Amino acid sequence: MAITLSHLSALDVTRTLRSKGVNLRDMDTVSLSHPTPWVGKRWRQREFDPSVWQWERPSRTAPLHVVVPKRGGRRRVGMDCVVVHEQSQSLPSQSIVWLDEHTSMVCPELLFLQMANCMTLPALVMLGHELCGHFSRTAQEPLEGDVATNVPAATNAERLINYVSAFSHMHGIKRARFALSHMSDHALSAPESVLGMMYSLPPEEGGFGMGPVTFNLRVSLEDLHELYGLKARYPDLSFSFAPLGINYDGEGHLDLDALINDAKRLALVTSDVQEKAQRELGTTKAQVRAKYVDDIVRNRQLASRGRIVFPVTKEDLRDADSLDELTRQILGCARTLFGIDTSRYDKTLEDTEEKRERSRLLASVTPLGRQWGSSHGRM
Numbered sequence: 001m002a003i004t005l006s007h008l009s010a011l012d013v014t015r016t017l018r019s020k021g022v023n024l025r026d027m028d029t030v031s032l033s034h035p036t037p038w039v040g041k042r043w044r045q046r047e048f049d050p051s052v053w054q055w056e057r058p059s060r061t062a063p064l065h066v067v068v069p070k071r072g073g074r075r076r077v078g079m080d081c082v083v084v085h086e087q088s089q090s091l092p093s094q095s096i097v098w099l100d101e102h103t104s105m106v107c108p109e110l111l112f113l114q115m116a117n118c119m120t121l122p123a124l125v126m127l128g129h130e131l132c133g134h135f136s137r138t139a140q141e142p143l144e145g146d147v148a149t150n151v152p153a154a155t156n157a158e159r160l161i162n163y164v165s166a167f168s169h170m171h172g173i174k175r176a177r178f179a180l181s182h183m184s185d186h187a188l189s190a191p192e193s194v195l196g197m198m199y200s201l202p203p204e205e206g207g208f209g210m211g212p213v214t215f216n217l218r219v220s221l222e223d224l225h226e227l228y229g230l231k232a233r234y235p236d237l238s239f240s241f242a243p244l245g246i247n248y249d250g251e252g253h254l255d256l257d258a259l260i261n262d263a264k265r266l267a268l269v270t271s272d273v274q275e276k277a278q279r280e281l282g283t284t285k286a287q288v289r290a291k292y293v294d295d296i297v298r299n300r301q302l303a304s305r306g307r308i309v310f311p312v313t314k315e316d317l318r319d320a321d322s323l324d325e326l327t328r329q330i331l332g333c334a335r336t337l338f339g340i341d342t343s344r345y346d347k348t349l350e351d352t353e354e355k356r357e358r359s360r361l362l363a364s365v366t367p368l369g370r371q372w373g374s375s376h377g378r379m
Contacts, residue, residue, distance in 0.1 A: 002033055002034075002036040002102065002103075002104075002105055003035045003036075003066050003102065003104075004032055004033070004035070004066055004067050004068070004096055004103075004104045004105060004106065005055070005064070005065065005067075005099075005103065005104070005105040005106070006065050006066055006067035006085055006105070006106045006110075006111070006114055007065035007067075007068060007083070007111075007114050007115065007118060008065050008118070008181070009055075009056070009064050009065040009066070009086060009105075010065070010105040010106045010111050010114075011111060011115065011127075011139075012055075012056060012139035012195065013055060013099070013139070014105070014108065014111060014131075014136075014154065015137055015139040015142065015202045015327075016139045017138050018136035018146040018148065018151050018152075018154060019138060019139075019151070020148075021148075021151055021152070022152075023056065024097065024107075024108060024152070024154045025152065025154070025155075027097050027098060027099075028097070028098040029093075029094040029095070029096055029097055029098060030096050030097075030098045030104050031096060032067065032068075032087060032091060032095070032096050032104075034068065034069060035066060035068055045057075047368040047376055048064075048234050050286050052292040053102065053103075054100065054103075055099075055103065058081040058082050058137075059081050060081050062157065063081045063082060063083045064081065064082045064083070065082075065083045065085065066082060066083070066085070067084075067085045067086075067087050067106060067114075067209050068084055068085070068086055068087065069086070069087060070086050070087060070088045083113075086347060088273070089167060089170065091110065092163060093109050094107060094167045094297075095107050095109070095164065096249060098194055105264055107155075108131045108154040108155040109155055109159055109160055109163035109164075110163070111131075112124075112127065112131060112155075112160055112164075112176065113127060113163065113164055113167070113172060113176050114172070114175065115127055115172075116156045116171075116172030116173065116175045116176035116177070116179065117171040117172030117268050118172075121175060121178065121179055121201070121205055121363070122201060122205065122206060122207075122361055122364075122365060124175060124176070124179040124196070125179045125196075125197045125200065125201065126193045126197050126365065128160065128179055128180065128183040129183060129184070129187040129192075129193035129196060129197070129215075130159070130187070130193065131153070131154045131155050131160075131345070132153055132154070132155055132156050132157055132183065132184070132185045132186070132187070133153060133154070133185070133187030133188060133192075133193065133215070134149065134150060134151055134153055134161070134186070134187070134188050135147050135149045135151065135187065135188060135189050135190060135193075136148045136151050137190065142373050143365075143367050144367045147189065147190045149188060149189060150188075153185070153186075154264060156185045157180060157183055157185050159199075160180055160183075161177075163167055164177060164180065181224055182197070182200040182207075182211055182212070183200075184196060184200075184213060184214055184215050185214075186215040186216045186323065187215045188215070188216060188236070189236075189248065191248045191314070191317065192215055192237060192248055193237050193363075194365050194366060195236075195237055195246060195248065195312070195317075196213050196215060196237055196319065197365070198319060198323065198358070198362065199203060199211055199213050199237070199239070200212060200213055201361075203348045203351070203354045203357070204354075204357075205357075205361075206346055206354075206360065206361030206362075207358070207361070208327060208345065208349075208358070209344070209345065209348055210239060210241065210327075210345055211240070212240050213237050213238065213239055213240065214237070214238045215236065215237060215238075216234040216235070216236065217234065217235060217238040217245070217356070218232045218234060219232055219234070219235065219302055219305050219307060220232050220305075221233060221301055221305075230301075232300055233298055233301055235247055235302065235307070235309045236248050238262060238307075239330075241334065241340060241342075242333075242334040242338045242340045243306050243307045243308065243338065244307070244308050244310070244330055244333060244334060244338075245302075245307060245308070245309040245310070246309065246311070246312050246330075247295075247298075247299075247309050247310070247311055247312065248312050248313075249295070249311050249312065249313055281311060295311070297313070308333055308337065310326065310329065310330060310333075312326060317362070317366055319359065319362070319363075320358045320359035320362055321357060323347055323358070324355065327345075327349060328349060331345055331346060331349075360368070
């Protein structure tokens with residue numbers, strides 16, 4: 001049995017593996033081959049028995065996407081719940097990643113190019129941030145579900161650009177190239193990705209047109225290393241038109257829930273364990289305070305380097321009005337402190353139709369349920 005996953009199926013597996021901390025760059029690669037069933041010439045549901053198939057089983061509501069060579073592969077599969085994509089052009093080396101003895105999938109670079117023919121431009125930009133960043137959405141609930149963080153990047157913008165350049169024509173290639181011109185490496189969370197996308201995309205696509213932006217730019221503190229024990233700070237997002245940036249502080253940024261829970265526990269415990277509960281409360285309080293102080297010190301350090309960084313909360317992503325107000329403050333700082341002409345950005349903010357587009361776009365990419373309670377969110 002041999003089959004190569006592609007499109008949405010490859011995306012699901014990519015997210016599953018990355019959420020477990022797997023580094024896709026360390027995985028072996030193979031050649032794209034014709035799909036081969038266990039028995040006979042055509043595929044049946046038995047090919048996907050859990051005893052041999054460890055991925056999501058295909059169904060009519062969630063079909064399996066596979067890629068096959070141009071000649072002969074489509075006829076061999078022949079299942080209603082399997083969508084077959086023929087690969088007519090030759091692929092660059094290392095385009096197919098080995099998963100197990102039965103399965104392979106397209107590499108992150110080919111996946112990005114395939115999804116350019118399936119996703120909207122904003123969703124594609126955010127997928128690029130995800131693949132080139134250090135976070136991963138879940139396969140089952142990519143928008144509403146938890147987001148894994150501190151995971152190895154699956155690829156980077158340079159590799160994506162080089163890979164796309166290997167094709168003279170392919171479905172979605174124009175959108176892929178356009179998305180790449182509005183992407184950056186090193187995003188650490190889903191909210192960073194949303195902010196980066198909103199500020200990078202042009203107004204006609206629902207963005208502010210204030211790109212390019214950079215995620216986690218290194219700002220050196222070498223001369224303060226002995227004083228603070230830090231060599232650098234990394235603002236979540238930095239603008240290119242002025243030395244301004246953003247740090248996203250989610251609801252879980254300061255662990256107030258832990259502080260409240262410890263206080264409740266102290267009020268309820270018996271006298272013989274009260275001393276221990278008091279210590280735990282003191283420890284949590286000290287941790288919350290230390291984080292609060294570090295945030296203030298961080299902003300002062302960045303300001304001493306001539307870089308103003310705006311703290312942003314989940315409430316700023318609640319709706320277009322809130323995000324617009326934040327943007328006005330950023331632009332006001334650019335004008336007042338740095339003498340930047342922001343008239344073209346101001347015009348976008350005041351355009352009623354463009355604001356409606358921003359509102360629709362923001363609503364489509366922010367989770368409806370948990371609203372990103374921490375700095376960590378089908379996209």
